Amino acid sequence: MTDELQTSWILSRNSELTAEQEQQVNDKLEALGLPRSRYTDTPQDPQQCGVAVNQCDKPAVSQFNASEYLGVWYEIARFGLAPFEAGAQCVTAEYSLAGDNNVTVHNRMYNTSAGAFNDIIGWAEFDDPNSGEAKLTVHFPDVPVEAPYWVLDTDYKSYSIVWACREPTDETSNITETSWVLSRTSEMSGELVQQVNAKLEELGLPRDRYTDTPQDPAGCKVDNGSNGDGGAAALGPAIALMLAAAIALLFSL
Structure with missing residues (x-):
């Protein structure tokens, strides 16, 4: 009997997790029976990846005088x-x-x-x-x-x-x-x-x-x-x- 095939991803709203976020995610992975050591990091360097930014979404001053x-x-x-x-x-x-x-x-x-x-x-x-x-x-x-x-x-x-x-x-x-x-x-x-x-x-x-x-x-x-x-x-x-x-x-x- 063969093991079932599993695939999993860690996603983030930003290209890099903070140390606190990293710890929180790792703890959750352990609780789910998916130790972080099973994952391979995905490079997210915008300079190398040529990430396309497609939204003009920076916040402007609110309550502008x-x-x-x-x-x-x-x-x-x-x-x-x-x-x-x-x-x-x-x-x-x-x-x-x-x-x-x-x-x-x-x-x-x-x-x-x-x-x-x-x-x-x-x-x-x-x-x-x-x-x-x-x-x-x-x-x-x-x-x-x-x-x-x-x-x-x-x-x-x-x-x-x-x-x-x-x-x-x-x-x-x-x-x-x-x-x-x-x-x-x-x-x-x-x-x-x-x-x-x-x-x-x-x-x-x-x-x-x-x-x-x-x-x-x-x-x-x-x-x-x-x-x-x-x-x-x-x-x-x-x-x-x-x-x-x-x-x-x-x-x-």
Whole structure:
């Protein structure tokens, strides 16, 4: 008489069990008469397995306070496809209230190739104003494509972590991500850097994925302006429609 054939799997919501979870599962296996030693581990390293992430499911800030978020933010770092920002320095975003569900978006950057400032003005609206979540969609004039803007974490007064994500399409099996680290000042303190880096790890967005954005006023040749217009007079030629389209398509601030 032959032994019956048995097959068993251990499954998890995450690619790796914590030590506590491992112990809990092992104890349960023993109770079921399925000792852990009978199992073979399944490699789950995303780098090697090429795991496809197919959901834009990171949690955004809840009970978001739009009024406290308004004002100027400096781009400290970014990752993702943003060719319109190639060679860009002194990137800032200024937000002002435009209505119950609308925020005016004013982006500026110093283009080192052109040797001039560029800017573009658009607007953002909350996806669901009644949810309290910091999930917005950004629009720009004469550009038909919308861009997501999710605030994953912020303390309103010193830093913000912004994430833009698009679900897979017929052309790609993975989500498309872009993210920015923003600050109320052009430079973060060492303590704040550590705090933000720890939060990025927690969100599954390790800091080494980001590229630093130069914010040296001297290097960027920032003109703070003496006309009381916040330097608007120092801006170069108006942004071309092509740049506007690129910004909308590739998740501008």
